[in-house]
Amino acid sequence: MSAAAVAARGRRRDTRASPGLTPVQIRWLGALIVCAQLPQAPHLPLWIAAYGLAIVGLRFLLLRRDPLRPDAPPARIPSWTLVLFAVVSALAVRASYGYLLGRDPSVAFLFILVGIKFLETRTVRDGSLLVALASFLVVTPFFKSQSPFAALAAIPAVLVLGAALDALARRPGGPPGRRPVAALTRTAALIAQGLPIAALLFLLFPRIGAPLWGVPGDTTGRTGLSDSMAPGSISELSMSDAVAFRVDFDGGAIPLPAQRYWRGPVLSRFDGRQWTLLARPGEGALAPLDAAAITYTVTLEPHARPWLFALDMPASLPKAVGEDAAASAASGFAFLTRDQQLIARAPVTQMTRYALASVPRSSYPPADAAEAAEYVRRPPGNPRTVEFARALRAEHAGDRELVNATLAWFSREPFVYTLVPPLLDRDPVDGFLFDTRRGFCEHYAGAFVALMRAAGVPARVVTGYQGGEINPRGGYLIVRQSDAHAWAEVLVDGAWRRIDPTATVAPERIEAGLARAVGADEPVPLFARLDAGWLKGAQFAFDALNHAWRRDVVGFNRERQRELWRDWKLDGFAPWQLAAIGGAVLFAWAGLTLAAAGFGRTRPERAQALWDATCRRLARAGLPRMAHEGPIAYASRASRRWPQFAIAFTAIGESYAALRYGPPPARPGERAALYATLARAVDVLPGPGELRAAA
Amino acid sequence: MTVRPAHQIVPVSQRAAGILRELARIVVGKDEALKLALACLIARGHLLVEDIPGVGKSTLAQALATTLGLKYARVQFTSDLLPADVLGVSIYDERAAAFRFHPGPIFHSVLLADEINRAPPKTQSALLEAMEERQVSIDGQTRKLPEPFFVIATQNPVEQIGAYPLPESQLDRFLMALELGYPDPAAERELLAGGDRRARIADLPSLADAATLADLQREAAALHVAPALLDYVQALLAASRGHAGATPTADTGARRGLSPRAGLMLVSAARAWALVGGRPMVLPEDVQAVFPAVAGHRLAGGARAGALAAQSLLRSVPLP
Incomplete structure (x- = not known):
């Protein structure tokens, strides 16, 4: 290190004692940072990803030496520019996200900051700090995704982390570093040895009921049903392949597609165009459990809204799987509204699993007689609809006849079920019912309810999902955003009854799903369109893996x-006994690992391995052993090539020869001494790169 | 196998080094050949030197005998040489009124059989039989040959007219076959400047005697041979059998590979070589050092062709 470099760091006295980093160490750190950055990059705005990676690249550029002046100190960036970099980056992140103190902008800032730190890292101490920062960065992609892919994507960084720590532990002049592949293999071996321990701790270390800290909820941009519905909102949702939730049915019997109405937000307020939730629906009563009840567990993807989905009609409150049964009952994980919606106490911002029972029914009694008035309200407008409703009412005195006549009208008139309906301008219900007659489920449900209300029949829109797809691998149901649906409920003869006008117009939507119901030229998501074939099979397999992973x-x-403890009959043990068992298993495993690493092999085998390794190393350094060459001959040839290591080569050759060809030991410990000599001499030899350079 | 601690070995190597040093003063520039000859003697084998006259064969034999303190005799083999000329003859002693045995040159510890291929097969065979049996039977009486007993036979590979080349079975009795070759320029210069070496043999100190040599031989025979080394020797033997069968050379016709006896000889020669090198064990390097000399004349006709065949065989067999 030049005197100028030391003087430049005079202001940071504390780091002066720490040795400088070698180019090899810097490259390892750079590789670690890139490996840590890459899995996070897709979750960031493009410019941040590119910027963060470019800063790391800049350091690599600075590391290149001028071939004409190989002794010149590496180029460096002045410290004040780094401060400038950091400030500009913070402002840019703020501008990009609109705020700075939140999970996502913080992660983005860390992403850039790690690169900036790398730019100025020159000492081993800084390098260790960088390793710590990079380890934190490795964890951040899990904020966004906890899929098996996210776990896989973290593996390269973990491998390079080990190699970088290995490289950092080397001192110039000390034993040489490992070759990159050897360093990575060694880390992989260490990880493999640690895996059983990690698995044991995963299974046996007591889980904390609630996480110590929550993942901060920046859940913008989640897809899912919203609290309002306008023409076009559900057809837009149907373009998404994303999984809404998965359902495991107890006993494995999955209801028929036509029974699979997954009830979500119930929309009762209408402003002439848009349907919205009631402000305070109040608590409702569960449907009575009966013999036909279906029990199942829903694994709900986070959608940042409080509603949970249940098969029509829920017969029990959902119980969060994993939550303490008592705690669940006391706190009330979720409640049922008067209009039979299941609402969680907090928005679903993390993957949630809950179990509940439903009875397959399409009607239920109203909460109280007074509520009917609320469901006939309608805003002014849509005059032709009102006119038509009056005409129907005049024709049919009874509500039931009126509903049937309306459905008959829908099926008689040339309505078309399509994902790409024409745009509707003013009085959208009028426009849809009498002009365009092309629409998606929200058009049918919305128009039907508007028509009913105009005729004085209490009615409301129910949104949710309908159908879903059974994964033959794992035997569970996958419900995607493309299964989003809207239907109607009317209060007829003292009961709320489910009426699905879509089923009248396009019965195949209910029986066979979206792709069968719309034309082949419509933009249905790929997975909804797929019928069979390897791609579908692969998709099912992957979804099963993903589901199992999440569960x-x-x-x-x-x-x-x-x-699990109950299944393994471990619940009878006291914690200290479990700890003792775990400790014993860990101890045994550590012993096994150590034994496999060398204690299990006889000394001649270990000597042979050392000798083979030395031969490989010298071969890489440009002096391969000839196949027939004996140890002494090879050692003396190597001594001639590298006279500075002649003593080591001679010691290696002679001790190996004695171990392999020598007589049985005359004194106890003779072989151990020979082996020690061999191992020490092999340790003295530098790596192949250094040897090659020294030749 | 007897365990021999290293400290007993070291003086042997020093002694061997001393002998070699003295020999090198007389036989200039032939260190490898000298070492092989000494190893051959220690391995209780016999040596065949194949070379033109005047490269120092007799000097080597005589110097070796002198340095080791052994009795030396030289027999020039000619076409009229009879077995009795080598073995000895019983002559009637009138004063004692009995036959008295006059021992032939074979009753010397070091016998130089010069131009052995000039003698008729009957004489050759008498010598070779004695080499193998280490005893001779004359007039119904068996007489032990001295211990140690070391034959250095020479033959001239160039002049073949009127010669009786040794048959393969007889060649097999020689542990090693060497070619001394011309000295290199520096050695030749030293040779030219230093005058007649033969005259200086008499001044050589005797560094050993028959008893020490017997010790050395016993020690060599007891030297440790590891299973790994036997693996290597077996690999060499197997390769020679495949090798020789695959490429029969024109001058000798199809040859067989190395015999089990050749394998035994190879191991004992390697032991002797390791002992001379001062090692308490036999290494593949030792096998390789003696292999051309031990195996050459069994693989192909002529010491040089044999040595080359042996070298290429060595290169083709990896260490197990």
């Missing part, structure tokens, strides 16, 4: 841990 790994919480 058994990400969703492995205290309750599931208890279940």
Whole structure:
């Protein structure tokens, strides 16, 4: 290190004692940072991803030496520019996100900051700090996704992390560093040895009921049903392949497609165009449980809204899987509204699993007689609809006849079920019913309810999902955003009854799903369109993996841990006994690992391995052993090539020869001494790169 | 196998080094050949030197005998040489009124059989039989040959007219076959400047005697041979069998590979070589050092062709 460099760092006295980084160490750190950045990059705005990676690239550029002046100190960036970099980056992140103190902008800032830190890292101490920062960056993609892919994407960074720590531990002049592949292989071996321990701790270490800290909820841009519905909102949602939730049915019997109405937000307020939720619907009563009840577990993807989905009609309150049964009952994970919606106490911002029972019914009694008035309100406008409703009413005195006549009218008139309806301008209900007659489920449900209300029949719109797809691998149901649906409920003869006008117009939508119901030229998502073939099979397989991962790994919480302990008959043990068992298993495993690493092999085998490794190293350094060459001959040839290591080569050759060809030991410990000599001499030799350079 | 701690070995190597040093003063520039000859003697084998006259064969034999303190005799083989000329003859002693045995030159510890291929097969065979049996039977009486007993036979590969080339079975009795070759320029210069070496043999100190040599031989025979080394020797033997069968050379016709006896000889020669090198164990390098000399004349006709065949065989067999 030049005197100028030391003087330049005079202001940071504390780091002066720490040795400088070698180019090899800097490259390892750079590789670590890139490996940590890459999995996070897709979750960031493009410019931040490119910027953060470019800063790391800049350091690599600075590391290049001028071939004409190989002794010149590497180029460096003045410190004040780094401060400038950091400030500009913070402002840019603020501008990009609109705020700075939040999870996503913080992660983005860390992403850039790690690069800036790398730019100025020159000492081993800074390098260690950088490793810590990079380790934190490795974790950040899990904020966004906890899929098996996210776990896989973290593996390169973990491997390079080990190699970088290995490189950092080397001192100039000390034993040489490992080759990159060897360093990575060694880290992989260490990880492999640690895996059983991690698995044991995962299974046995007591889970904390609630996380110590919550993942801050920047849940913008989640897809899912919203609290309002206008023409076009559900057809837009149908373009998404994203999974809304998955359902495991107890006993494995999955209801028929026509029974699979997954009830979500119930929309009762109408402003002439848009349907919205009631402000305060109040608590409702559950449908009575009966023999036909279906029990199932829903694994709900986060959608940042409080509603939960249940099969029509819910017969029990959902119980969060994993939550303590008692705690669940006391706190009330969710409640049922008067219009039979299940609402969680907090928005669903993390993957949530809950179990409940439903009875397959399409009608239920109203909460009280007074509520009917609320469901006939309608705003002014849509005059032709009002006119038509009056005409129908005049024709049919009874509500039931009126409903049937309206459905008959829908099926008689040339209505078309389509994902790409024409735009509707003013009085959208009029426009749809009498002019365009092309629409998606929200058009039919909305228009039907508007028509009913105009005729004085209490009615409301129910949104949710309908159908879903059974994954033959794992035997569970996948419900996607493309299964989003809207239907109607009318209060007829003292009961709310489910009426699905879409089923009248396009019965195949209900029976066979979206892709069968619309024309082949419509923009249906790929997975909804797929029927069979390897791609579908692969998709099912991947979804099954993902579901299992979410259920058994990400969703492995205290309750599931208890279940597992019960299954393994471990619940009878006191905690200290469990700890002792775990400790014994860990100890045994550590012993096995150590044994496999060398203690299990005989000394001649270990000597042979050392000798083979030395031969490989010298071969890489440009002096391969000839196949027939004996140890002494090879060692003396190597000594001639590298006279500075002649003593080591001679020691290696002679001790190996003695171990392999020598007589049985005359004194105890003779072979151990020979082996020690061999191992020490092999340690003295530098790596192949250094040897090659020294030749 | 007897365990021999290293400290007993070291003086042997020093002694061997001393002997070699003295020999090198007389036989200039032939260190490798000298070492092989000494190893051959220690391995209780016999040596065949194949070369033109005047490259120092007799000097080597005589110097070796002198340095080791052994009795030396030289027999020039000619076409009229009879077995009795080599073995000895019983002559009637009138004063004692009995036959008295006059021992032939074979009763010397180091016998130089010069131009052995000039003698008729009957004489050759008498010598070779004695080499193998280490005893001779004359007039119904068996007489032990001295211990140690070391034959250095020479033959001139160039002049073949009127010669009786040794048959393969007889060649097999020689542990090693060497070619001394011309000295290199520096050695030749030293040779030219230093005058007649033969005259200086008499001044050589005797560094050993028959008893020490017997010790050395015993020690060599007891030297440790590891299973790994036997693996290597077996690999060499197997390769020679495949090798020789695959490429029969024109001058000798199809040859067989190395015999089990050749394998035994190879191991004992390697032991002796390791002992001379001062090692308490036999290494592949030792096998390789003696292999051309031990295997050459068994693989192909002529020491040089044999050595080359042996070298290429060595290169083709990896260490197990």
